[in-house]
Amino acid sequence: MKMSAVHYVVVLGLVAIAVISDVYWSRGNNQNRNATSNIPNSGEVKDDELREFSESLLNKDVNNAAKYVTINLQSKTTSRSERDEAPLPLLSIDKEAFKISSIGKLLNLHDNYVVESNVNEHYTPQEKNEENNLLDDILNTSIMQHTRNFLIEKGKIGRDPKEFKDIMREIWFNMYSRGGGRIGSSGFEHVFLTEIKKGQVSGLHNWIYFNDAEKKNEANYLGYMKKIDLGNKGIILKYHFTFHGIDKPVGSMFIGTSPELEMALYTTCFILRADKICPLKLYGSRFIIRTYTYRYRGKNMIGSAFPDI
Structure with missing residues (x-):
């Protein structure tokens, strides 16, 4: 059955709202896009330097879990489709995979976290301890040590670990409000878990959380639009x-990365x-x-972060 012109316009509108939701969610009322109050400013880093850097990180991803992950892509779909093209x-x-230290943490x-933004x-001492354990574990990896050295070399941070x-x-775990005065969001929650605000889903850019949500029947995969292969690393x-x-x-x-x-x-x-x-490059x-950026109380935090292919 053909869609009416009105129905087609409505569908396109809904898609547009969903696609840009991460962008608008990430902008605070007092955001200054050029503000760098908590991160030093320095010279511009070239695109090719970023691509070379990211490729070197993939080679250092010793905690990669792709060998433990079976990906069932099933059929392609579109953003406008109302059909489930992936019943499995x-x-x-x-x-x-869950025995890998950083994944377990x-x-x-x-x-x-509460999914509603x-x-x-309610931030407890145990939760702070779990955040510290994850941060310490990640910062001790060769990937993050290489990242720190790269940022030092580019004049963005000092040498003090x-x-x-x-x-x-600060950028990942500082809590902030996405509206209404409620302190119910952070960069980590948005990217590595997910959030719901005003009936819209935002975030959810991590395969570990998606798997968890699938097993609980909270998430339903409907099909894919595009993929980039990372060799044997996901x-x-x-x-x-x-x-x-x-x-x-x-x-x-x-999917599969640490x-x-x-x-x-x-x-x-x-x-x-x-x-x-x-601009980055992985596996060629x-x-x-x-x-x-989400600007909140004079600090720049991560509002959203995701790969765009």
């Missing part, structure tokens, strides 16, 4: 899904190219990462 789950993960944070988060950890904690996927029955026409995430690789790429792009295109394939 997207992911099947061997339990060995990431899983510990899954129950620390307009609900105050504590400074880098403080920046990581893929980057652009896909259509629902979460808690709410449609998100376009989502994207790495938490430290993803956090290193997002952090680097946020520090060097926040609110701009960040070029793509971009987009990061958006």
Whole structure:
């Protein structure tokens, strides 16, 4: 059956809203896109330097879990489709993957957050300890050490390791309000988990959380639009899904990569190219990462970060 002109316009409108939701969610009322109050400013880093850097990180991804992940892509779809082109789950993960240190510590944070962004988060000492454990684990990896050295070389941070950890904690874990005065969001929650605000799904750019949500029947994979192969280290996927029955026409995430690789790429792009295109390369394939600043109480935090293919 053909759609009427009115129906077609409505569908296109809904898709447009979903695609840009991450962008608008990431902008605070007092945001200054050029503000760098908590991150030093220095010379511009060339695109080819970013591509070379990202490729070197993939080679260092020793905690990569792709060998434990079975990806069932099934059929292609579009952002406008109302059909489920993938009746089976997207992911099947061997339990060995969850024994990887950073993945296990990431899983510990899954129950620390309320999915509704307009609900105050209650931050407990145990939750702070779990964040510290994850940060310490990630910062001790060769991936994050290489990232820190790269940012030092480019004049973006000093040589004190504590400074880098403080920046990581601030941009990823500082809580902020996305509206209504409720302190119910953070960069980490948005990117590595997900959020719902005013009936829309935003975030959910991490395969570990998506797998968890699939197993709980909270997420339903509807098919994919595009993928980039990372050899034996996973893929980057652009896909259509629902979460808690709410449609998100376009989502994207790495699959199989370690938490430290993803956090290193997002952090680097946020520090060097926040609110701009960040051109990278993995396994010979070029793509971009987009990061958006959320300005809150004089600080720049990550509002959103995701691969764009």
